[in-house]
Amino acid sequence: MSRTEDLALECRSFSLALDRPLATANGSIDTRDGFLVRLTDADGTVGYGEASPLPGWTESHADCEAALDRARDAFRNGDERDALEAVDRTSAARHAVTLAIADLKATQESTPLYRYLSEGPLVGRVPVNATIGDGDPAETAARARDAVDRGFDVCKVKVGRRSVDEDIERIRRVREAVGSAVDLRADANEAWTFEEAETAIGAFAELGVSILEQPLPAGALEGHAALRGDGVAIALDEGILEHGVDAICGAEAADAVVLKPMALGGIDVARQVAAWVAEVEITPLVTTTIDAVVARTGAVHLAAAIPDVPACGLATAELLAADLGHDPVLLENGSAVVPQAKGLGVEGVWEE
Incomplete structure (x- = not known):
């Protein structure tokens, strides 16, 4: 690594x-x-980072900008430690700065970012799921069928905006459309009461839903613990931000945790959490906050650094009408092909 100054x-x-x-x-x-x-060193080697704040998950856009301004000034004064302190309590800004540092270091070492993160073996692909929004039953089923036709064998359906009965019908229609071989997941984003979640889980188990994300509000660790063991694995997403891994493990509240690097404050933090939860047999799942290409590619490298990672929510590029630059990650037959270039492998995002 170049000198900080x-x-x-x-x-x-x-x-x-x-x-x-x-x-x-x-x-x-x-x-x-x-x-x-x-982030540029004296030799002109570059590392890229991205901060994409999302209300409810990270700091505000204004707070993110202010933190990045402080980090820029700290680097200008030759102090990397002060730069990291400047973004320490702003997760999106910290994600950007630490990703840029990691990308630069991996590029300097001529290694793909995922191998810099884990020092593990070469990884060619990571499995990914399709994300299906909250449409009516016919639209939801059609989008799931289209995803399967494009090679996805795992579909995650957004639920929780409608009544539980309507969501059960939506999942039923998806199952009919995609057949029994496709893995279905559902994501409720804290929408349900305990009784609603119980009703949904009973039906989802019969329909072969494998994972239900965050059915209850983030604070309800005991409620999530009580929902486990009824045929559908419980994953916490918002809950990991509110409580942390220790509390989740202590309450036995989750079978899986969803790791959003942008919300957690960086792929370095997410990598540590993934290793931590795997030790106690909680499954780590990597996803994005609908990020642009720099953060999204970083999340793919993070997933590649996690041994035996299951299908992750990384196929989100198609949700954007435009992007910052060329996407180096090819999606093929339900997998993301991991870039093997130095660092992130992202190019063309900083055109003058």
Whole structure:
């Protein structure tokens, strides 16, 4: 790594529209606004990072910008430690700075980012799931069928905006459309009461749903623990941000945890959490907050650094109408082909 005083951090803002609004139980998402960062050493080697704040998951857009400004000033003064302290309590900003540092270091060492993160073997692919938004039963089934036709064998369906009976019917229609061989998951984004979740799980188990994400509000660890063991694995997403791994393990509240690097504060933090939960037989699942290409590619490298990772929510590029640059990750037959170039392998995102 170059001396800290030889590093320069630059930031620029971006706004990317979604191809169509994504309906979730927490509301509709129609644009992603954030910041692209570039870290350059004295030799001109570059590392990229991305901060894409998302309300309810990270700091605000304004707080993210302010933190990145402080980090830029700290690098200008030759102090990497101060730069990291400047973004320590702002998860999206920290994600951007630490990803740029990791990308730069991996590039300097001429190794793909995932091998820099784990020092593990070469990984060619990681399995991914399709994400299906909250449409009516016919639309939901049609989108799931289309995903399967494109090679996906795992589909995650957003639920929770409608009544439980309507969501059960939606999942039923999806199962009829895709057949029994496709793995179905559901994501409720904290939408249900305990009784509603019990009703849904009873029906979902019969329909072969393997995982239900965050059926109850994040604070309900005991409730999530009580929902386990009825035929559908319980995954916590929002819950890991509110409680942390220790509390989740202590309450025996989850079979799996969903790791969003942007929300957790970086792929370094997410990698540590993945290793931690795997030791206690909780399954780590990697996904994004509908990020642009830099953060999304970082998440693919994170997944590649996790041994025996199951299908992850990384096939989100198609949700964007445009991107920051060329996507180096090829999606093929339900897998993401992991870039083997130095660092992230992302190019063309900082065109003058």
